[in-house]
Amino acid sequence: MQTARPGNFALALKDLKDGVSSIHIWPMLGWQEIRQRYRRSVMGPFWLTISTGAMIAGMGPLYGRLFGQDIGSYFPYLAISFVVWLLMANLINDCSNAFIAAEGFIKQIKLPLTIHILRVVWKNLIIFAHNLVIVVLVFLFYPPEMGWHLLQLPLGVLMIAVNGLWFGVLVGLFCARFRDIPQIIASVVQVAFFLTPVMWKADMLGKHIWAAQINPLYHFIEIVRAPLVAGGASLLSWGAVLLITLTGYAVMIMVFSRFRARIAYWV
Amino acid sequence: MTCVIAKNLVIEFPIYGGKSRSLKNTFIRAATGGLLARDAADRVVIRALSNINFDFREGDRVGIVGHNGSGKSTLLRAIAGAYEPVSGTIDVIGRLATMLSITLGMDTESTGYENIFLRATVMGLRAREIEPLVDDICEFAELGDYIHMPMRTYSSGMSMRLAFAISTSIPADIVLMDEWMSVGDAEFAHKAQARLRVMLDKARILFLASHDEQLIRRNCNKIMHLDHGEMASLDRV
Numbered sequence: 001m002q003t004a005r006p007g008n009f010a011l012a013l014k015d016l017k018d019g020v021s022s023i024h025i026w027p028m029l030g031w032q033e034i035r036q037r038y039r040r041s042v043m044g045p046f047w048l049t050i051s052t053g054a055m056i057a058g059m060g061p062l063y064g065r066l067f068g069q070d071i072g073s074y075f076p077y078l079a080i081s082f083v084v085w086l087l088m089a090n091l092i093n094d095c096s097n098a099f100i101a102a103e104g105f106i107k108q109i110k111l112p113l114t115i116h117i118l119r120v121v122w123k124n125l126i127i128f129a130h131n132l133v134i135v136v137l138v139f140l141f142y143p144p145e146m147g148w149h150l151l152q153l154p155l156g157v158l159m160i161a162v163n164g165l166w167f168g169v170l171v172g173l174f175c176a177r178f179r180d181i182p183q184i185i186a187s188v189v190q191v192a193f194f195l196t197p198v199m200w201k202a203d204m205l206g207k208h209i210w211a212a213q214i215n216p217l218y219h220f221i222e223i224v225r226a227p228l229v230a231g232g233a234s235l236l237s238w239g240a241v242l243l244i245t246l247t248g249y250a251v252m253i254m255v256f257s258r259f260r261a262r263i264a265y266w267v
Numbered sequence: 268m269t270c271v272i273a274k275n276l277v278i279e280f281p282i283y284g285g286k287s288r289s290l291k292n293t294f295i296r297a298a299t300g301g302l303l304a305r306d307a308a309d310r311v312v313i314r315a316l317s318n319i320n321f322d323f324r325e326g327d328r329v330g331i332v333g334h335n336g337s338g339k340s341t342l343l344r345a346i347a348g349a350y351e352p353v354s355g356t357i358d359v360i361g362r363l364a365t366m367l368s369i370t371l372g373m374d375t376e377s378t379g380y381e382n383i384f385l386r387a388t389v390m391g392l393r394a395r396e397i398e399p400l401v402d403d404i405c406e407f408a409e410l411g412d413y414i415h416m417p418m419r420t421y422s423s424g425m426s427m428r429l430a431f432a433i434s435t436s437i438p439a440d441i442v443l444m445d446e447w448m449s450v451g452d453a454e455f456a457h458k459a460q461a462r463l464r465v466m467l468d469k470a471r472i473l474f475l476a477s478h479d480e481q482l483i484r485r486n487c488n489k490i491m492h493l494d495h496g497e498m499a500s501l502d503r504v
Contacts (some may be wrong), residue, residue: 005356024388024393024394025388025389028384028385028388032374032377033386035376035377036374036376039376039417055475101270104368104371105371106349107344107349107350107369108344108349108365108367108368109347109348109349109365109371109389110347110348110349110363111389111391128487210365261351263281264349264350264351265281265350266281
């Protein structure tokens, strides 16, 4: 009954496919993590909304003033920027611990490893949905330009989630092997908050706008933010995101094929 | 057809951050634990299982005995599919139930009822497969209305009852157990043994790792001795 054994590449693809299709597991685990954190609290996960709201309400007038911006345009800009930034920053930080935190599962039962990444992505999408309440409130006061370009917004969020998967597998894997990387990533994310046009606008750089454009995070923020505040994201941003997505998945599949079986030994 | 077949199965754990310079390029035998060795890339590794060969079929009740660190748990985890072989192969055909940690997936902030779904999902069941089991689990665990309370309100004994009730309600062809399970006070323990028995009798293949040779002789028809990660013997009882 000897049959041909699937190679590492096929096994990595299978893990990916089985992981994504396990929709009875990862949404449950993602929810569970949020519920665990807010069980017994009256406001529950809306504490996220409140703290993000307080942050934006505090920073808006201050930085609007510092940057000499019109508050009517700066406030909604900051609200959507900050909420998208939180989604990405939390996602990046959580991904670095995704496999490490799932040690108990990984060492005992056979589940597709991608489940642990999808769980992290799902959890952060739920948090994002809570923070979105603020964006909706702000834009009620400062309505965006209406039109078909607003449809880019959900597509943009989807692209961030889709990229979260390849990024999570890749980073989660390296972090499981080299335990200093999560610390490095946490520091880099902190610095990146200031280096990425979140509080400030890319065009404030004038002829140095390239400094924003070479930053991949900028393009990911843009595809969600620009539909609301600039009538749609530029082709450059969509092109960059598309390129990053394709390259990211290609690299992830290669690395995942090579090291997938080792993760259980590393965590 | 249910079977578990290993061919030249090798499991090695890489050691990172260990002092490796004092190790010569030879195998060193310690009193316990797997063999310390170097792999092809000159890293220090623990060879937890080396060249294990077996072929178990329906009806096999396999007892695994050996010292601490002889590779019993590693072998169970390799059969569970958590550790993939460094070389060699292991093939498992049949539905597995790993009873290595019966609380895996459970959450103290969720109610007992919710935990039935959490735990059973982690063990590989879909919601529609879990629903018919719920009544039996609740009845067996004897938690009464506590089933609708968060698990953090349970005593440790109550949590174990629930975990045990869920884990033993799931049908499996192959059962992996690390030490014999026993839960609850004297009265419950008696009932639990009967339930575990039913599950094990239904399983086609059982793997039971234990230090207790008497226990293994009572429950198994094959005994595998592991010694420093090697299979020293495989005998019929």
